[in-house]
Amino acid sequence: MAERPYIVGNWKMHGTRAMLAEARAIDRAAERLIKVEVALAPPFTLIHATRKEATLIGVGAQDCHPADGGAHTGDVSAAMLKDAGAGFVILGHSERRADHGEKDADVRAKADSAIAAGLNVIACVGETEEQRDAGKAESVVAKQLKGSLPEGEGVAAKVTVAYEPVWAIGTGRTPTVEDVGAMHCSIRKVLNEFYGEEAGATIRILYGGSVKPDNAAELLAADEVGGALVGGASLTADSFLGIVVAAAETPEN
Ligand SMILES: O=C(CO)COP(=O)(O)O
Incomplete structure (x- = not known):
């Protein structure tokens, strides 16, 4: 595979503005770790601030609504994510499938909407x-x-799959x-x-x-x-960067 390994941190429902220090530290280190593509998916509330603090890494979201807009209280559209600075969105995570009853068809509708809005998609299965x-x-x-x-x-170029x-x-x-x-x-x-x-x-x-940093290489x-989609170990710059370093050292496969 010619592409760089892709290491994505999924912060799930963790993080207040105090976490921006971690994003900054990850971004600074990413400058030296150019062999790896690094990204973070913070909660909606931190997307804009993360994009401003971290200028080199990718920033994305953890879900979007399939509609362009309208009367959907509490939901966020793909175009809004793009406007907030997101470049991608994680869709179909098993926690969304379990907590919100998302089905495959819902994930596809969201993916269509995300791509139409100019976002890349990380589609989760497992x-x-x-x-x-x-x-x-x-x-x-x-x-x-x-x-x-x-x-x-042309859609395949916008898609990453995560097996979880x-x-x-x-x-x-x-x-x-x-x-x-x-x-x-x-x-x-x-x-x-x-x-x-x-x-x-x-x-x-x-x-x-x-x-985790100690099993990432294998x-x-x-x-x-x-690459890897990382939950718990992405919440501190230290452990997340341990995984990014392991990816930088992994021979191409
Ligand atoms: O769900 C995950 C990432 O999307 C994985 O979470 P953990 O790394 O905490 O097991």
Whole structure:
């Protein structure tokens, strides 16, 4: 894979303005770590301020509404995110699927809206522990991809996929490197079928779920892993930069 590894911090529902110091420190270090593409997805309330504090790294959001605007109290449109300084949006995270009942079709509608507004999309997929134990992990993920990825000419260039096994999020447990590689190869096959081989091959597939500085190197070296989507370990510059450094040192895969 020719592209730089992509390391994205998902701050979830964490962070007040005090966290901007972390964003600044991450941004400053990113200047030296040019072999890695670094981004943060803070909560909505910090997007604009993060964009102003951190000028080198990518800044994105964690969700958007599928409509352009209108009577949707409490929601935020893709165009508003763009206006606030976001360059991308994470969609279909398992916490949104669980907390808000988001279905694949909702994720696709949001992705269409985000791309129309000029944002890139990180589309999240992943199986539950029960599904993995039943031997259905790859088929569940393939179905999520086919149902939630945006379609259309030129769209693949705007898409990143994040594989996040639900049982590995925030638990300290991770799949084996072999399992990550097998799943990422299976995702690559689906992407090649869905977008055509040329476009499908360019999409980065991130791994997410309990990525820490001490396990990042081996997870990032797994087959077809193009980076990481990091939750807990992205909340301090120290631990997040530990992962970014591991990515900078990982040979291309
Ligand atoms: O959900 C995640 C990132 O989107 C992963 O979270 P943790 O890194 O805290 O397991």
